[in-house]
Amino acid sequence: MGLTSNLVLALAIIAGVLLFAATVWFWPRLSGRTFRAYTGRIALLLATQLALFSAVGLAANKSFLFYGSWADLFGQETTMGKVVDHSMSSKDIKVVDKQKLDVPGGGRPAVGGQILKVSIAGEKSKITSPGYVWLPPEYFQPQHAKANFPAGIVLTGYPGTAENLIKGLNYPMTAYKQAKAGKMKPMILVMLRPTVAPPRDTECVDVPGGPQTETFFAQDLPQAIQSTFRVGKKAENMAFIGNSTGGYCALKIAAHHPKTFGTAVGLSAYYEAPNDPTTGDLFHGDAKLKDRADVLKSLAAKPPTGTSFLVTSSEKGEPNLGDTRKFIKGVKGPDRVSSIILDSGGHNFNTWRREIPPMMVWLSGRVQA
Known part of the structure; x- marks a missing residue:
């Protein structure tokens, strides 16, 4: 039974309920001052609290995917990664493993697409980062053998893992289902976390x-994508997407590099880089660098190129609503802005899972092959 399985969570909840009932039932019998009564009460309280804390911890882990397995949780995951040479590897992107999507016939890439686990080397930045690439079924079909595809870079929040985008936010499955239903065009997704110099939170700053x-x-990353996969080299071919820290990065970098990214999506994005122990000193006292890392100031300085933006927030539960409205007001034509404002939704996976399907449909109307 896996750490993130529904069965494990259900068993933990049942154990907590049963132990609570047992505590209520046996407590009168253990009310004496004997050693046996003391140890019995202590054992029942400890067992009940352990079961309850385990249930809460398992539920939180299932939602946020802090750990993927029992071995990962207990620090026993020591198996070294394997290097597998594949024809899709390039000097910038090395494919180290392949996964199938859990759909009927998913073992055949032309039917279920393919998820590649990759290592991406930055030529200019000298940064190497792991990630995943989703290639849709159409990428492998003979009738599309010479066709280019739009691509989207997708970032998690800090300190998330790229795997969260597959298991927690369901990006490949959502893209597969939306394309199969004819609601969006097939698209390549390159999924990473923003933490490319762990454990430091660099906020996508130089x-x-x-x-x-x-x-x-x-x-580095757009160049690597375009040199490895069938993706065009115009801004209209590339999107940047992210949630939380990833959303901040997406909006900021698209504002800084409109000739590279024609579309940007910030799910629950914030608009200014924090300064805390996880970031360290990002700007070394340079006021210009600090202003450049401010999304609203970057938007105001952005040349008008026709970039499309999508931002999200909630009337209740999100702290970024005010700045999101400032961002919407600050977009000037020919740039375009759209939004998803939920009535209620916190800064969490459940909220983003409600926003991703309509966002992907919107995205499909903005990026081109």
Whole structure:
């Protein structure tokens, strides 16, 4: 039984309920001052609380995917990655494994598409980052053998893992179902986390004397995608998508590099880089660098190129509503802006799972092959 399975969570909840009932039932019998009564009460309380905390922890892990397996949880996942040479590898992107999508006939890429586990090397930034690439079924079909596809870079929040985008936010499955239903065009998705210099949260900034994170995402990564897969080299061919920190990165980098990204999506994005122990000193006292990392100031300075933006928030539950409205107001033509504003929704996976399907349909109308 896997750590993230529904059965394990259900068993933990049942155990908590049964132990609570047992505590209520046996407590009068253990009310004496004997050693046996003391140890019995202590054992029941500890067992009940352990079961309840386990249920809460399992539910939180299932929602946010902090750990993928029992071995991962207990630090026993020591199996080294395997390097597999594939024809889709290039000097910038190395394919290290392949996964199928859990759909009927998914073992055949032309039917179910394919998820590639990759290592991406940045030529200019000298950053190497793991990630995943979703290739839709059409990519492998003979009638599309010479066709280009639109591509989207998708980032998680900090300190998430790229796997969250597959298991938690269901990007490949959502893209597969939407394309199969004719609601969106087939699209390549390149899924990463923004933490390319772990454990530091670099906020997609080129840190003076430190990690050149913006260079990696804005220059190295698009070049690697275009040189490895059948993706065009115009801004209309490439989108940048992200949630939380990833959404901040997507909006900021699209504003800085409109000739590379014609579309950007910020799900629950914030609009200014934080300054805390996880980030360290990002700007080294340089006010211009700090202003450049401000999304609203970057938007105001952006040349009018026709970039399409989508931003999301909630009337209740999201702290970014005010800044999101400022962003919407700050977009000037020929740039375009759309939004998803939920009545209620927190800063979590459940909220983003409600926004991703309509976002993907919207995205399909903006990016081109």
